[in-house]
Amino acid sequence: MTVRILFFALSWLSALLDAAPLRAQQLPAPRDTSFTVFSALVKARKANPAISIARPAGPATILSRPNQTYCTLGGRALQLDVFYPKAKRRKGYPAVLFIHGGGWRSGDRSQHVPMAQQLAAKGYVTVTAEYRLSTEALYPAAVTDLKAAVRWLRANAKTYRIDTTQIAVWGFSAGGQLAALLGTTNGDAQLEGRACHTTHSSAVQAIVDVDGTLAFIHPESGEGNDSKGPSAATYWFGGTKTEKPELWNQAGALNHVTAQTPPILFINSSIARMHAGRDDMTKQLDAFHIYHEMHAFPDSPHPFPLFNPWFEPTLDYTAAFLKRVFK
Template sequence: MIVRRIIGRLSLLALLGGWPATQAMAQQVPVPRDTSFTVHSAFAKALKTNPGISIARPAAPATIEARLNQTYCTLGSRALQLDVFYPKARRKRGYPAVLFIHGGGWRSGDRSQHVAMAQQLAARGYVTATAEYRLSTEALYPAAVHDLKAAIRWLRANATAYHIDTAKVAVWGFSAGGQLAALLGTTNGDPQLEGTACHTRYSSRVQAIVDVDGTLAFIHPESGEGDDRKGTSAATYWFGAPKTEKPELWLQAGALSHVTAQTPPILFLNSSVARMHAGRDDMRRQLDAFHIYHETHAFPDAPHPFPLFNPWFDPTLDYTAAFLKRVFN
């Protein structure tokens, strides 16, 4: 209860316009984590309507190595960290890299939730990293975008150590992470969202996007984000204001607003919950107009957190690997 009260007060400060001082403080002291979204809480909820599911816990492949708790950017005394997984075998041309971004409504969740997927993909010939980023309890939009672009720059800065092919970098995200992955990829080179901290000599551009049930547009007929009638929504907390007060931020954060001829290829993997991929079909039409390669695979009976569970973990991995092989080879 005490943690939730502290989180609520921080969020209230943001909504009342007192965030800048709070954000500066958040860079100096730890912020209590919102643990409302975890693998186990999501599993308990999904199990009610999907009794045959199980949490995906494949063994770590023997062919990969790991370096954990690597600091990719420091803001004041706040160290942002990621975990890296990579093949033991070395090859001269290097491996494509994939940054994994967790979900949790931009205020919960953690990078451990996609370690299993990152490990399995690493065994197929990729350098993978699962990154943390500042959540809305600590810093408002676009801080998370700045953080994750810094994580991509870190991968390039450390390309020699991990044998990364810097011309082949992808982002993979689930839910809020999917939204962030799509936004990162569609804003390649956009100075408004680049951020100014950490490894700025390196590029944050990505060459492929995997959006797993992440919204593509916040202000859209299909979107359920920002409905505050029963309480402040996760997106409202993240933006620090309702969509009626700061529509420019809500529009900017949607990847649908940024599609151009330079947008990278994208893979959409979706559950049965349509509002979680709001704007997807409009985005596919835009991609078609620019002749940009994209794929869509849906699991009609799957709950929203499907990539965390069997029987959907393996096909999610297979679709991801096949897509990346196609666009990077």
């Protein structure tokens, strides 16, 4: 009798999880390691056999402080790595927050350490930050985490010689979407969060969106195709675009452009759906006379900034843009 009751209980639990995968996804889960630099390389090499992982030597002109906790939430320490010039500068250096991609559920901050180090050597304080992924916390946790990281930069401006009037955010893929959303929601109380260095501003003065979508509900968007199971975005929002359209719309930077939106640089691969809404957004930026640039690499794979030959020109486009807007 006991065995039969246990069997039915387990069957009921299995059916519940199968019927409600999104609810199960909100429970503590192992880290998703499906997106790594190596796995991306293997996939990208099928069409681009000559590419290689970009691993330039760390510049001798910079210092680093890894594993700095920028916010603690219920015992969970969120960390970032800092890279900054050895040379002192009275005014302080502009700062750049780097945000990794991975479909809001995979990836890690180490993937953009090479880019952060090289940019630091050009006169910037750069940080690569982790944020809670969808296996740990649903939208908008990643957004509020990263706004807290910006506040940490201002709270620690004296330590790292940061010019708090010149903070940029740089993101790739899901990180690009997050970067654009952070920059277009400066001062938005709904996405600010209530933890960590709340007396400081989370506003950023420039955005670099590297192949990140600008709109989730848009004719160009490939997000939300659940025909083969819940998509990465569906997991992140905790529901489909028809179930939670308000969240899907809120997360699109295209829906937040105003006259106060900071300058933005778009750097894109040849895969159009990865920058859905970009052209509509540039029209809005033009209407408000907001400076923007757009660069694209023909025949490039989505994770192009991780690899040679695209790493160096991505760095150059970034440095030139920041020099222009932070002059």
